[in-house]
Every structure is written in structure tokens, then in C-alpha cells.
Amino acid sequence: MANAAALDGDRPTATRSLASSQTSIERATGAPGDSWASHYSIGRWAHEAGMILAQLGDYASAQDHLHHALEIHGLDRRRTRAIVLADLGTVRLRQDDVDGALASWSDFLDCADGVRSIKVRDAVHDMRARLYRLRDVPGVGELDERASALGQAAPILWTIAGDGRIGLPLGASA
Numbered sequence: 506m507a508n509a510a511a512l513d514g515d516r517p518t519a520t521r522s523l524a525s526s527q528t529s530i531e532r533a534t535g536a537p538g539d540s541w542a543s544h545y546s547i548g549r550w551a552h553e554a555g556m557i558l559a560q561l562g563d564y565a566s567a568q569d570h571l572h573h574a575l576e577i578h579g580l581d582r583r584r585t586r587a588i589v590l591a592d593l594g595t596v597r598l599r600q601d602d603v604d605g606a607l608a609s610w611s612d613f614l615d616c617a618d619g620v621r622s623i624k625v626r627d628a629v630h631d632m633r634a635r636l637y638r639l640r641d642v643p644g645v646g647e648l649d650e651r652a653s654a655l656g657q658a659a660p661i662l663w664t665i666a667g668d669g670r671i672g673l674p675l676g677a678s679a
Contacts, residue, residue, distance in 0.1 A: 511560040519561060523554050548577035552589050555596070564600045571596065584625060587617035591628035598635060607644055610636075614651050629655050 507522035530550050555570030571593045578586045594609035610632050617625045629652050636649045 507554070507557050511557045514561075516561050519557060523557060526550060527554070546577070548574050548585070551577060552585075552592070555589075556592060559592075559596045559599065564596055567596050568593065568600075583616055584620050584622050587613050587620060588624055588628055590616055591625075591632060594632065595635065603639060603642060606635075607639075607642075607648060610652075611648060614648070614655055617655060625655075 507519045507526060511519040527547075527550060530547055551570045551574035555567045555574065558564075558570060559567035571589055574589045575586060575593075578589065590609050590613035594606045594613060597603075597605035597609055613628065613632070617629070633649060633652050636645050636652065639645045640649075
């Protein structure tokens with residue numbers, strides 16, 4: 506509901522929904538099926554809340570939430586951490602913090618290197634579209650080259666058996 510309210514520009518409903526969802530997630534028992542909140546982690550919530558707050562134009566709070574998500578996700582969940590870093594770069598750019606955006610995107614590329622994911626590939630393409638507008642800024646060309654190499658990595662192509670089972674990626678051996 507918070508996301509829908511933010512899309513409608515309804516700040517009171519969005520912030521109230523964020524607070525309510527945070528409470529539900531913090532109180533969830535963790536047993537699957539008990540509630541929707543048992544399927545959420547506080548890190549995932551912090552990331553989504555940060556993006557909702559950015560949508561509302563509250564970039565300082567958005568950054569706080571995204572930093573919180575990074576602290577929670579640590580270094581063991583590379584794809585998730587990479588996506589949060591990409592989003593943090595976008596939020597910083599919206600604040601006209603070009604240096605901060607470039608630093609976050611550089612960290613994103615470091616973290617995403619070797620991660621094969623549609624979300625990462627999409628984040629690379631989104632970042633490159635933003636970098637194009639910044640092409641005259643020092644350091645952008647190098648960052649764009651790194652992003653280009655990462656974005657051109659072969660997509661994951663899964664084999665599908667005749668019975669509908671999904672197998673190993675094409676070219677991979679068991």
C-alpha cells in the first residue's frame with residue numbers, strides 16, 4: 506500500500522503504511538504462512554522503504570534506509586547488496602550529488618562483478634542511461650566502460666526439459 510500511495514503522491518498514507526509494515530515485519534514470528542510479514546526481512550523492507558521515500562522526494566531518509574539495508578545485507582548477499590548500491594547511486598543523483606552517485610555506482614559494479622542476474626543487468630542498463638547524461642563529468646567514461654563490460658555479459662539461458670523441468674544453464678556441466 507505504501508508504494509501505491511507514494512505513486513499517488515499521498516505522503517501521509519505512504520508513511521503510515523511504511524511504519525505499519527515495519528512493525529508487522531519486526532513482530533513476525535518467522536513461521537511461513539503466519540502472515541505476509543513472515544516472508545519479509547527487515548533488510549528487504551529497508552530497501553523498499555528507501556525507494557518509496559525517494560519516490561516521495563525524501564532523499565535524506567531514503568539514503569538512511571538504503572544505508573541500513575546495506576548494513577543488514579553485509580557482504581554475503583552480493584546480488585541484493587549490488588541492487589541496493591545501484592539504487593543508492595540513483596537517489597544520490599536525484600539529490601544532485603554526482604560524486605556520491607558515481608561512488609555508489611562504482612561500488613555497485615564492484616559488487617555485481619560475476620553476478621549473473623536479470624535485476625543486475627537491468628540496473629546496469631538503468632545506470633548507463635543516467636551516465637550518458639553525465640558524459641562530460643570526469644570519471645564517467647571509465648565507469649561507463651566498466652558498466653558496458655558487465656552489461657554485455659551473456660544472459661542466463663536455462664534449458665527446459667520436455668516435461669517442463671528447468672535444468673542447468675546452457676553450456677554448464679553437472
